[in-house]
Amino acid sequence: MHSIFYYSHELARFDFGPDHPFKPERAQKALELCRRYGVLDQKHMIVKSPPSLEHEKLLLAHSQDYLEALRRVGQGEIFEEMLKYGIGTEDNPPLRGIYEWSRKCAGATWEGMVELLDKDTDITFNPLGGFHHALPSRASGFCYINDIVIAIKEAVNHNVKITYLDIDAHHGDGVQRAFYHEDRVQFISIHEFGKHIYPYSGSAEESGEGDGEGFTINIPLPPKTDDEVYLEAVHRIVLPLIKGFRPDILVAELGADSLVSDPLTGLMLTNNSYTQVVRELKGLCGKILATGGGGYDIYRTARCWTLAWAILNDVEPKDQFAGLVGGMMFGPEMEVSSLYDRPYTITGPEKDKIRQEVDKTIKFLIKRHHL
Secondary structure: OOEEEEOOHHHHOOOOOOOOOOOOHHHHHHHHHHHHOOOOOOOOEEEEOOOOOOHHHHOOOOOHHHHHHHHHHHOOOOOHHHHHHOOOOOOOOOOOOHHHHHHHHHHHHHHHHHHHHHOOOOEEEEOOOOOOOOEOOEOEOOEOOOHHHHHHHHHHHOOOOEEEEEOOOOOOHHHHHHOOOOOOEEEEEEEEOOOOOOOOOOOOOOOOOHHHOOOEEEEEEOOOOEHHHHHHHHHHHHHHHHHHHOOOEEEEEOOOOOEOOOOOOOOEEOHHHHHHHHHHHHOOOOOEEEEOOOOOOHHHHHHHHHHHHHHHOOOOOOOOOOOOOOOOOOOOHHHHOOOOOOOOOOOHHHHHHHHHHHHHHHHHHHHHOOO
């Protein structure tokens, strides 16, 4: 077994601004926790710095004119035309250095895929990746370069079958769009759905077109969905579909914004369900490319990614400083004295309504996909 954790202190320190919810420092917190809990010191693991992705590979997901606009913005230029590319909005500000930063974040995801394709590598993880909203000629939802689309297209060009599972609270619209007509890529997104949550897409009726009919699967969930209901959807829809498709490589966007404390979303999960999903994935495919994604409670996100990395590598986290004077936990760790959350459930009529809505979606998908 061989595993790669991609990390760069320089990339983790990149600043989107004090009022912007996206904080790359989550990756640094995750790395620190992984080291503290002894899940990054195994012989089969290496920490590797992300490479800068060459221009030719960026064209797998983006248009030449968009990339040129992004390059100019990254050099500090401000120009009216950038707005038509989605740059200059509250979500996607014009940041000096954003082009090179995005190229390196994408480079880690792309190289992680190449390692899985060509080497004896089993697990690659890029917590600085997962930009699933970026479109061919438009930045969107904090995402400038769609690293996931680039990596999956590289794999498809090598004639392998890919399952893409997105557990981010937001629908993976940029990835869905790229493979909506493709039968070699199984796209599955389980996300919060509704008129108030970005990107306002991902209904159960969206299922692919042409050769890709039936290979796109969306599982929309109402706000306040908890672990119990979430896992029911995973066990009845997600796992049977992946088992039936039998991918060569599984790509997992492990956004952690579906958790109860996230300030931007309305799902009510704990990392108990999050980690159970990761465990199930580990048993479904021998080669997994994992990325970060959403997650705006940075400490809770770091805990999720630490646990995900440990599970993917069959390593049990152990606090290296337990019992030592001055050994302190940070963030939500202090609340629970563990990497794992306390259980949390919704009850009463509200839970009944959520369950009925999700059960209706599950039955629709079971019928559509002949499960």
